[in-house]
Amino acid sequence: MTRPVPAIDVRGLRKSFGPTTVLDGVDLRVDTGSVFALLGANGAGKSTTVRILTTLLRPDAGTVTVAGLPLPARAHAVRENIALTGQYAAIDDVLTGTENLRLAARLAHLPSAAIPGRVRDLIERFDLAHVADRRAGTYSGGTMRRLDIAMSLVASPQVLFLDEPTTGLDPRSRLVMWEAIRELADDGVTIFLTTQYLEEADRLADRIAVLDGGRIVAEGTPDELKSLVRGGYLELRFATDADLTRAASVLDGEIDRAALTLQVHTDGDLPHVATLLERLAAEAVPVEKFGLHSPTLDDVFLTLTGSTDETKVVR
Ligand SMILES: Nc1ncnc2c1ncn2[C@@H]1O[C@H](COP(=O)(O)OP(=O)(O)OP(=O)(O)O)[C@@H](O)[C@H]1O
Numbered sequence: 001m002t003r004p005v006p007a008i009d010v011r012g013l014r015k016s017f018g019p020t021t022v023l024d025g026v027d028l029r030v031d032t033g034s035v036f037a038l039l040g041a042n043g044a045g046k047s048t049t050v051r052i053l054t055t056l057l058r059p060d061a062g063t064v065t066v067a068g069l070p071l072p073a074r075a076h077a078v079r080e081n082i083a084l085t086g087q088y089a090a091i092d093d094v095l096t097g098t099e100n101l102r103l104a105a106r107l108a109h110l111p112s113a114a115i116p117g118r119v120r121d122l123i124e125r126f127d128l129a130h131v132a133d134r135r136a137g138t139y140s141g142g143t144m145r146r147l148d149i150a151m152s153l154v155a156s157p158q159v160l161f162l163d164e165p166t167t168g169l170d171p172r173s174r175l176v177m178w179e180a181i182r183e184l185a186d187d188g189v190t191i192f193l194t195t196q197y198l199e200e201a202d203r204l205a206d207r208i209a210v211l212d213g214g215r216i217v218a219e220g221t222p223d224e225l226k227s228l229v230r231g232g233y234l235e236l237r238f239a240t241d242a243d244l245t246r247a248a249s250v251l252d253g254e255i256d257r258a259a260l261t262l263q264v265h266t267d268g269d270l271p272h273v274a275t276l277l278e279r280l281a282a283e284a285v286p287v288e289k290f291g292l293h294s295p296t297l298d299d300v301f302l303t304l305t306g307s308t309d310e311t312k313v314v315r
Contacts, residue, residue: 005068007032007159007190008053013062015048022048024214026062030207032158035181035191037205039198039301044211046194050163053192054084067158083152084161090148093137097128097147100136101154108155122150126180142173146180153184160184162193166200178203198298212305226295228303233263234276237289247285251276260288268294 008030015023022045030036040046051057053066055075064071067081091100101119110118123132126146131139136147145165152160165181166174181204185191195201201208202222209219218225233253238244238260248255253264266272273292280287 005032006030006065007034007067008036008192009063009065010053011063013049013052013064014060015045015052015057016060021214023052023059026211026214026216028209028216028219030190030192032190033185033188034206035185035193035204037201037208038192038194038211039196039201039208040194040211041196041305045214046211047163049211050084050161050192050194054082054161055079056084080155081157082159082161083155083157085145085148085152085163085165091136091144091151094135096135097132097139098123100147101151104151105154110154118154122153125183126150127176140173142169142176145169145173145177149177149180153189157189159190159192162191164194164196166195166197174200198296198301202296210301210304217304218300225300227267228300232266232268232295233293234266234273235291235293236262236264236280236287238262239286239288243285243288246283247280247287250279250283250285263293266292268292 006029008028010026010028013023013026013028014021026045026049028036028038028049038046038049048057052059052064052071055071055078058072066078069078069081071078092103095103098119101122102115105115105118123129126149128143128147128150131143136144139147149160149162149165162181166177169177178200181191181193185204191204193200193204205222207219207221208225209216210225211217218228220228236247236251236253238247241257241260244255244257244260244262247262251262251264253262255262264276266276277287277290
């Protein structure tokens with residue numbers, strides 16, 4: 001079966017700024033209608049990639065197709081099919097939310113008759129009704145970001161680029177934003193988002209690519225990426241040191257005498273976990289408590305990039 005034309009296809013993308021190579025042969029494929037997350041630490045080159053894909057920057061080398069159109073040759077046509085919302089809102093502070101949306105609609109050459117209905121739809125979808133008649137300059141960061149996305153959607157783009165859509169937002173605003181992004185995806189808009197938040201990529205994306213050292217170091221579904229890492233274990237806790245010692249003679253694992261625990265590697269597969277517990281039961285070793293630890297994207301990221309700077313990449 002042939003795969004449908006991808007919304008974004010990138011091969012061998014390179015970009016340097018002076019002596020600094022930022023992208024060193026990036027390959028990406030984003031299926032139409034999917035949510036794709038480009039994950040990377042500060043300075044990994046996420047914004048540079050987005051700027052190239054949205055026609056704002058020319059690559060040094062490589063082939064790039066967006067919405068089925070080659071870049072940079074068809075930049076103008078690509079711009080008509082995409083929208084970009086950045087870390088900094090392109091909003092006029094002195095206009096109200098409604099006025100900003102109307103202005104965006106006129107700039108996008110929407111037919112006049114269609115503008116009021118479109119503006120109403122977007123106000124509703126992005127939960128802006130209660131602030132629609134207030135000057136945008138008075139909005140909170142989260143509301144500002146929602147208006148920014150709403151403005152970029154007036155022209156119904158095929159592909160929406162979200163560069164770090166929730167950076168700087170409080171947890172509640174982040175949840176609202178995630179919901180809005182998922183709804184857009186359910187409507188069939190292809191979404192390319194960049195993030196430093198592992199949880200965000202895990203929650204939103206159908207596929208995730210990890211950018212490090214100018215290259216994609218891993219790409220797959222959240223579950224595929226997690227399966228690359230041996231981060232999963234069964235933690236068994238015992239009532240006495242004697243029980244722990246006996247358990248450790250039955251199962252290989254990491255012993256913590258102070259906590260009276262034994263950590264045994266497992267991929268979390270139910271038959272395997274059951275076998276481990278049955279082996280203890282067969283030797284009559286009583287287990288006080290047990291818990292399963294599944295690998296997280298944090299484990300994946302740290303394993304793949306070798307980064308130990310947790311403040312940068314782990315939230
Ligand atoms: N116009 C430019 N001139 C020189 N260097 C640049 C330019 N734009 C980006 N860089 C450098 O390229 C590297 C990647 O920057 P980029 O903004 O793409 O990273 P990022 O992954 O988006 O980071 P962040 O999460 O901090 O936004 C950084 O080292 C940055 O300083």
